Amino acid sequence: MSDYKLICFAQSGNAYRAALMLNLIGASWKPQWVDFFGEGVQRKPEYREGVNEMGEVPVLIDGDKRLTQSGVILTYLARKSGKFLPQGEDQELESLRWIIFDNQKVNGFLGPFRFLKNFAKPAGDPAVMGFLKARIDANLAIVNKRLEKAPFLLGDKPTIADISICGYLYYPAEEFGFDIAKDYPAIGKFLDRMKALPGWGHPYDLMPGHPFGTKG
Numbered sequence: 001m002s003d004y005k006l007i008c009f010a011q012s013g014n015a016y017r018a019a020l021m022l023n024l025i026g027a028s029w030k031p032q033w034v035d036f037f038g039e040g041v042q043r044k045p046e047y048r049e050g051v052n053e054m055g056e057v058p059v060l061i062d063g064d065k066r067l068t069q070s071g072v073i074l075t076y077l078a079r080k081s082g083k084f085l086p087q088g089e090d091q092e093l094e095s096l097r098w099i100i101f102d103n104q105k106v107n108g109f110l111g112p113f114r115f116l117k118n119f120a121k122p123a124g125d126p127a128v129m130g131f132l133k134a135r136i137d138a139n140l141a142i143v144n145k146r147l148e149k150a151p152f153l154l155g156d157k158p159t160i161a162d163i164s165i166c167g168y169l170y171y172p173a174e175e176f177g178f179d180i181a182k183d184y185p186a187i188g189k190f191l192d193r194m195k196a197l198p199g200w201g202h203p204y205d206l207m208p209g210h211p212f213g214t215k216g
Contacts, residue, residue, distance in 0.1 A: 002030040003027060003029065003062070004027055004029035004060060004062050005029065005030050005031075005032055005061040006029055006030070006031050006058055006059070007031075007057055007059035007060075008033070008034070008057050008058050008059075009035075009037075009057060009208065009209040010203060010204050010207040010209040011037075011203075011210070012036070012058070013110070013114075013168035014111070015057045015070070016167055016168075016170075017070040017073070018060055018073045019058075019206040020163055020201065020206065021078075023201050023206060024083070025199070031206070031207050036057065037212070054068060060076070070103075070164065071096075071100075071103065071160075074163060078159075084159050085159065095160060095161040098154075098161040099164045102164050102165045105135070106140065106167075107164075107168045107169075110136055110168040110169075110176070113129065113133065113136060113176065114168060114171065117175070140180065140183075140184050140187065141184070143184070143187060144184040144187050145186070147186035147189070147190045151190070152190070153165065158193075158194065163194075169181075170191065170195075170203055171203060
């Protein structure tokens with residue numbers, strides 16, 4: 001029997017953070033697919049009242065404990081496993097700083113951009129897409145500069161900040177229309193380092209619902 005259950009779907013970079021963390025720490029876990037695009041389960045009262053009032057994934061279930069928001073899930077799993085945990089107050093605050101920046105400025109723009117390009121009907125307005133792309137470029141440049149100085153965001157060892165920022169970075173370049181690893185070489189090398197960690201898995205391998213439109 002699995003120790004954890006993760007409510008997720010393959011196209012969600014937010015859910016991928018949690019799935020990747022579970023795999024990297026060697027946890028026994030099972031994904032539970034939610035039809036986020038098709039039936040819109042997350043908008044139904046049953047989901048909002050019984051699963052996550054915010055109507056989002058991921059949702060991590062650990063016995064009687066139910067956790068949402070990827071940053072919370074990463075922190076919980078790091079503390080419980082003792083792996084990828086920032087050490088000391090300074091690292092904890094620095095990790096939190098990068099997780100917030102990631103959620104607001106990096107994957108916080110990559111996610112909507114990718115959704116509007118691939119899944120929204122009609123597709124995103126060109127002016128909106130241009131705005132998002134400009135913000136993406138500026139914020140990825142910040143991450144790239146940081147990673148030119150050290151192998152990982154906080155230094156020589158990976159932490160939950162690194163797992164967080166991977167959220168959308170492994171999805172295929174054609175889904176964005178640009179190649180992040182190629183355009184930002186330090187990020188590309190960082191992604192190779194993360195990929196070399198035991199337990200790494202691609203989002204489409206770890207979570208059900210790919211190809212798009214198929215059932216989990």
